Amino acid sequence: MTATARPAAGKIPATVITGFLGAGKTTLVRHVLQNANGRRIAIIVNEFGSLGIDGELLRSCGIADCSEEDIVELANGCICCTVADEFLPTMQALLDRPQPPEHVLIETSGLALPKPLIKAFDWPTIRSRMTVDGVITVVDGPAVAAGRFADDPEKVARQRAEDPSLDHDNPLAEVFEDQLMAADLVLLNKADLLHEGELDMLRRAIAESLPRAVKVVATREGRIDPAVLLGIGAAAEDDLDARPSHHDGEDGHEHDDFDTFVVEIGEIDQPERLVARLKTAAETHDILRIKGFVAVAGKPLRLAVQGVGNRFHHTFDRPWAPGEARTGRLVVIAETGFDRAAIEAAIRG
Numbered sequence: 001m002t003a004t005a006r007p008a009a010g011k012i013p014a015t016v017i018t019g020f021l022g023a024g025k026t027t028l029v030r031h032v033l034q035n036a037n038g039r040r041i042a043i044i045v046n047e048f049g050s051l052g053i054d055g056e057l058l059r060s061c062g063i064a065d066c067s068e069e070d071i072v073e074l075a076n077g078c079i080c081c082t083v084a085d086e087f088l089p090t091m092q093a094l095l096d097r098p099q100p101p102e103h104v105l106i107e108t109s110g111l112a113l114p115k116p117l118i119k120a121f122d123w124p125t126i127r128s129r130m131t132v133d134g135v136i137t138v139v140d141g142p143a144v145a146a147g148r149f150a151d152d153p154e155k156v157a158r159q160r161a162e163d164p165s166l167d168h169d170n171p172l173a174e175v176f177e178d179q180l181m182a183a184d185l186v187l188l189n190k191a192d193l194l195h196e197g198e199l200d201m202l203r204r205a206i207a208e209s210l211p212r213a214v215k216v217v218a219t220r221e222g223r224i225d226p227a228v229l230l231g232i233g234a235a236a237e238d239d240l241d242a243r244p245s246h247h248d249g250e251d252g253h254e255h256d257d258f259d260t261f262v263v264e265i266g267e268i269d270q271p272e273r274l275v276a277r278l279k280t281a282a283e284t285h286d287i288l289r290i291k292g293f294v295a296v297a298g299k300p301l302r303l304a305v306q307g308v309g310n311r312f313h314h315t316f317d318r319p320w321a322p323g324e325a326r327t328g329r330l331v332v333i334a335e336t337g338f339d340r341a342a343i344e345a346a347i348r349g
């Protein structure tokens with residue numbers, strides 16, 4: 001890769017990759033790693049659920065330049081709420097390595113608000129040595145086109161009638177908008193699932209909804225030249241006011257709008273049957289995200305399963321390791337209020 005502009009005073013640049021559940025953040029990170037051309041990149045991966053699926057997916061993708069120690073997982077919680085306890089010590093440890101990384105990519109969980117994370121770069125110990133080079137927001141194009149994050153006007157009117165002080169009724173919309181408003185660059189991903197007309201319309205609508213001029217680029221599987229992503233030189237930690245949030249003025253935020261659990265399943269016979277059950281469960285229970293690994297009878301390889309809304313994808317990713325229990329584990333994320341027992345039953349069949 002051509003050397004990208006090094007931000008001020010030799011600070012190590014960090015790129016924050018945000019975007020709603022399943023938008024394509026891990027896919028983008030993988031693409032950047034595959035095209036790093038020897039650049040020493042460290043990855044911090046944060047997940048909402050307690051299982052580190054994204055870290056696993058990145059580790060199993062067989063990129064020569066990417067060693068295990070360059071992927072640091074912050075699972076079990078949301079990075080925006082664990083900044084002091086987990087994120088800052090992790091960054092400190094990276095900086096204190098004999099050979100610190102040349103660039104740090106931070107993949108937030110799909111439910112994280114990016115602003116508290118950007119603010120953390122203002123802490124004195126980090127500020128002197130690192131800068132937020134840019135915030136990249138990955139958008140699930142088809143999900144936006146389907147109105148996934150749009151308000152339901154009737155519901156809003158009903159709720160406002162009950163509570164006139166209400167700011168927003170829609171937790172999905174709120175997270176999605178916070179992620180967009182923090183962006184230095186928006187990737188309108190999954191362009192392969194949209195028509196040209198839809199792409200143009202979405203590009204315009206997203207650009208117009210942003211508080212400042214930000215480029216919106218259509219991508220497929222995060223395929224974009226890393227030179228465009230890295231080296232933006234935004235110094236976002238100095239520019240927080242330009243990135244409004246629904247949670248400005250609050251001390252923290254709650255994640256009780258969303259919940260997650262893990263379903264354990266034994267060996268399955270046919271991936272297609274499992275996927276059919278998952279689809280039905282996702283549609284019936286309005287599940288936002290399902291992902292994990294499953295063992296298939298007679299197969300030495302582990303099956304990686306991914307679902308966003310009712311769109312599923314499965315692929316064998318790596319052999320089960322010697323001594324590793326062939327137990328399937330699927331993370332389920334949905335808005336709170338779901339029927340866990342019914343979802344588990346529907347998935348197990």
Ligand SMILES: Nc1nc2c(ncn2[C@@H]2O[C@H](COP(=O)(O)OP(=O)(O)OP(=O)(O)O)[C@@H](O)[C@H]2O)c(=O)[nH]1
Pocket residue numbers: 019020021022023024025026027028054109110189190191192193219220221222289291306307308312313
């Ligand atoms: N059709 C299509 N699928 C895509 C594209 N990019 C990613 N995907 C698929 O979308 C699913 C989710 O992708 P991820 O990269 O895991 O998404 P993520 O944002 O990291 O997900 P979370 O970490 O759970 O929030 C996977 O099945 C990907 O293969 C794309 O451009 N087109």
